[in-house]
Every structure is written in C-alpha cells, then in structure tokens.
Amino acid sequence: MKINYSVLPMLYRVKFSLMWKMFMGFAKMAVARALPKEKKNHFKDLSLVYFKLTPLCNLRCKMCGQYGDKGSMLDAGYAAAEAKTIVPLETYKKVVDEIAGTVPIVYAWGGEPFLYPDLMPLGKYVVDKGIYFAVNTNGTLLERHAEQIVRDQWSTVFISLDAFKETNDEMRGKGSYDAVCRGIAAINAEKKKQHSSLPVLGMVTVVTNRNYQKLEEFVLATRDFNLDLHMFNLGTYTNDAIVAEQKEFMKKNFDMDIEFLEGYNTGYNENIDGKLLYDILQKIHDHKFGSQDGQKALGSTRITVPALNPEKINIYYSELDTPVRNHCIVPWTHCNINYNGDVHFCADYADYIIGNIKNSSLKEIYNSDKANKFRDVINASPGGMFPGCLRCYQNMLFGKRIKGF
Numbered sequence: 001m002k003i004n005y006s007v008l009p010m011l012y013r014v015k016f017s018l019m020w021k022m023f024m025g026f027a028k029m030a031v032a033r034a035l036p037k038e039k040k041n042h043f044k045d046l047s048l049v050y051f052k053l054t055p056l057c058n059l060r061c062k063m064c065g066q067y068g069d070k071g072s073m074l075d076a077g078y079a080a081a082e083a084k085t086i087v088p089l090e091t092y093k094k095v096v097d098e099i100a101g102t103v104p105i106v107y108a109w110g111g112e113p114f115l116y117p118d119l120m121p122l123g124k125y126v127v128d129k130g131i132y133f134a135v136n137t138n139g140t141l142l143e144r145h146a147e148q149i150v151r152d153q154w155s156t157v158f159i160s161l162d163a164f165k166e167t168n169d170e171m172r173g174k175g176s177y178d179a180v181c182r183g184i185a186a187i188n189a190e191k192k193k194q195h196s197s198l199p200v201l202g203m204v205t206v207v208t209n210r211n212y213q214k215l216e217e218f219v220l221a222t223r224d225f226n227l228d229l230h231m232f233n234l235g236t237y238t239n240d241a242i243v244a245e246q247k248e249f250m251k252k253n254f255d256m257d258i259e260f261l262e263g264y265n266t267g268y269n270e271n272i273d274g275k276l277l278y279d280i281l282q283k284i285h286d287h288k289f290g291s292q293d294g295q296k297a298l299g300s301t302r303i304t305v306p307a308l309n310p311e312k313i314n315i316y317y318s319e320l321d322t323p324v325r326n327h328c329i330v331p332w333t334h335c336n337i338n339y340n341g342d343v344h345f346c347a348d349y350a351d352y353i354i355g356n357i358k359n360s361s362l363k364e365i366y367n368s369d370k371a372n373k374f375r376d377v378i379n380a381s382p383g384g385m386f387p388g389c390l391r392c393y394q395n396m397l398f399g400k401r402i403k404g405f
C-alpha cells in the first residue's frame with residue numbers, strides 16, 4: 001500500500017512548484033515532530049490550514065459525521081442558523097495575507113465548499129499568494145465552475161465518490177454519481193481546452209461495509225476520469241465505549257462537554273472482511289492495475305489512508321479501541337478555521353475552540369495559552385493522543401505509525 005508521501009512523484013510530474021509546496025508542508029511537519037514540544041512560536045511551524053467554509057451541504061451521506069446517520073448537523077434549523085455566521089471573504093483574505101510565506105498548504109472543505117458564496121474569489125486569492133490550494137468537494141456542483149477553476153489554476157480538486165452509481169447513490173444521494181461524472185468531464189475538457197495540467201484531479205473513496213467488496217470494479221470504472229490521484233480512506237469510525245471515554249476525558253481535563261465524535265458512531269465499519277479488503281487494495285495498488293484486455297494501466301497514483309500491514313486491516317475495523325497511529329502532530333502544525341471563524345486543531349471535532357479569526361490574528365490564536373493547554377494535555381497523554389483520536393482521519397494521515405501496523 002502506498003502512503004501519503006507517494007503523492008510527491010505524481011506532483012513532480014504535474015508541476016514542480018506544487019510538489020515543492022507539498023514537500024515543504026511535509027518537511028515542516030517532520031521537523032516539528034523531531035523537536036521538543038516546548039512552548040514557543042508554534043505559528044512558524046504551521047504547515048496546513050483547513051478552511052471549513054460552510055456548515056451547509058446539499059447531500060446527506062450516511063457515513064458522514066456531519067450529515068450522516070448520527071450527524072451533528074442533521075437539524076436543518078440549526079444548520080441554517082449556523083450558516084448566517086459564516087466568515088466573510090475579507091476576513092479570510094486577512095488570514096491568507098497573514099499565512100502567505102509561512103503556510104504552504106490551504107485545504108478547503110465543509111459542508112459542501114461550493115455552497116460558500118465566495119469560494120471562487122477566495123480560491124483565486126489563495127493561489128495568487130503562492131499557496132497550494134486544495135478543495136475537497138462532493139463534486140455535484142463542480143460542472144458550472146470548471147472553466148474558472150482551471151483558469152484560476154487551483155492546485156487540487158479532491159472529489160468524493162465511493163462506488164458505482166447504485167451503491168454510491170444509496171450512500172450519498174440519488175443523482176450524485178451522474179452529477180460527479182459531469183463535473184469531472186467538465187474539468188477534463190477545460191484542462192484540455194486551456195492546455196493546463198491543473199488542477200490535479202483527485203478522488204477520495206471512503207471505505208465502508210457497503211462498498212468495499214466492489215472497489216476493484218469501481219476503480220476500473222474510473223478509467224475515463226483521468227485521475228491523477230485516488231485516495232482510499234479507510235474511514236473514521238467510533239463506538240459507544242470510545243465516545244464515553246472521550247467525554248469523560250474532556251470533562252476531566254478541560255471541564256467541557258463534547259458533541260462531534262458521536263457523528264462517527266455509525267457502524268459502517270462492521271463486518272468488513274479485512275483479508276478480502278486487503279487483497280482488493282493490493283490489486284488496486286499494483287502499478288499495472290487496469291491493464292487487462294489490452295488496455296493501458298490506470299495512470300493515477302493510488303494511496304491508502306492509513307496504509308496498514310495486511311494482517312492488521314481486520315483490527316482497523318473490528319477493534320476500534322486498538323491504536324494504529326499515535327503521537328498526532330496536528331496541534332503543532334495544523335489548524336482548522338471553522339465556518340464561523342472559530343479556530344480548533346481537530347478538523348472533524350470542533351469542540352475545543354482556541355480563538356476566533358473575527359477577533360484575533362491567527363498567530364495570536366495559535367500561540368495562545370488555550371492552544372498550549374491542549375498541546376500540554378495531548379503531549380502528556382498515553383501515546384500522545386486522546387481516547388477519541390483512535391480512528392481520526394488526521395491522525396491516520398499525520399500520526400506516527402505504531403510498530404507492527
């Protein structure tokens with residue numbers, strides 16, 4: 001299985017400057033990991049800023065922590081009220097000015113980022129400041145923006161698609177598969193028309209007990225998408241016991257209640273046959289994959305998050321309390337700016353807020369006492385993580401590989 005560093009050769013082929021920005025991001029994280037975790041100017045180690053642009057979404061994907069079966073945003077009235085608090089473009093621009101030259105990568109997501117009214121001018125602003133601009137979208141609203149995305153030279157568009165039409169639409173909503181196909185075709189047509197290698201076209205597939213058996217056929221079906229990158233996300237899952245333990249932990253250490261972890265207590269991890277999944281992933285990761293029947297092999301780089309040893313895939317899904325990554329580096333090198341301006345470390349768990357960009361600079365927030373308290377507690381915790389971090393996506397991408405996994 002290929003790991004996240006495998007994107008570097010692919011980026012080198014597409015555009016050297018993009019590879020360099022991504023490399024700088026990885027390098028800053030590696031250096032921060034190696035250095036003592038003392039109190040200092042952590043802002044200069046910041047390598048990746050997430051802009052969670054909106055709480056709104058036009059889909060209701062079943063496994064999603066926000067809008068899924070146990071989602072935190074399911075109450076329509078709540079989501080609509082929250083949408084009134086979104087950060088204006090001018091405030092984001094100030095943040096971009098502040099991080100330009102320090103932070104190599106900005107990653108925009110949501111909700112559905114194309115529902116943020118000023119996504120297009122924001123994207124252009126970030127790109128013009130020389131920052132790697134990646135957007136994670138459900139792809140259903142992509143088609144109408146394709147021309148400008150290519151013209152503005154966004155770095156990467158990550159499109160979420162999990163399976164063939166029937167299974168995908170059962171999980172993500174009727175019509176979503178076809179809308180995504182139209183969006184991808186529009187981007188490819190514009191890249192050709194504008195003679196552009198950008199944006200890097202990435203696909204994110206979340207593995208669930210609904211789609212894993214047919215992943216091979218699905219990947220073959222992506223042949224016409226001209227993907228540069230296909231990420232297989234083994235998924236964020238939790239259970240009652242872990243949620244209860246995390247609640248107790250946060251109460252004891254921060255005197256606070258939490259609400260976001262429960263959204264991932266969906267059960268879509270259950271009954272996944274790890275051996276079968278591993279065999280499928282191995283096939284998909286073979287560089288000759290797709291070259292059946294006289295076809296050229298699929299050109300995309302394929303990575304798994306997290307890349308695991310074969311015999312451990314069962315554990316990933318069936319023993320959620322067994323850690324596979326630890327010593328998360330996120331509180332020292334990343335932060336997420338929520339749709340309302342609140343800043344927190346963990347993108348999926350917006351419980352512990354360290355400040356708000358409507359009131360303070362990001363540097364002040366990132367180096368604040370509240371931020372340092374979080375760092376002190378996580379640093380002192382077993383394995384350098386909290387009980388609720390066990391299958392966190394960021395920990396899977398940027399945590400330390402535990403021996404044997």
Ligand SMILES: C[S@@+](CC[C@H](N)C(=O)[O-])C[C@H]1O[C@@H](n2cnc3c(N)ncnc32)[C@H](O)[C@@H]1O
Nearest residue numbers: 063064109110111112136137138160204235236
């Ligand atoms: C929350 S979405 C927000 C962006 C956009 N709405 C989309 O779906 O791409 C960000 C990414 O998380 C993925 N995702 C959804 N549920 C997940 C889960 N339980 N575990 C891991 N990733 C998940 C989505 O497929 C998407 O690639």
Ligand code: SF4
Nearest residue numbers: 057059061064067138
């Ligand atoms: S499109 Fe994205 S944010 Fe919306 S429900 Fe699906 S995974 Fe969640």
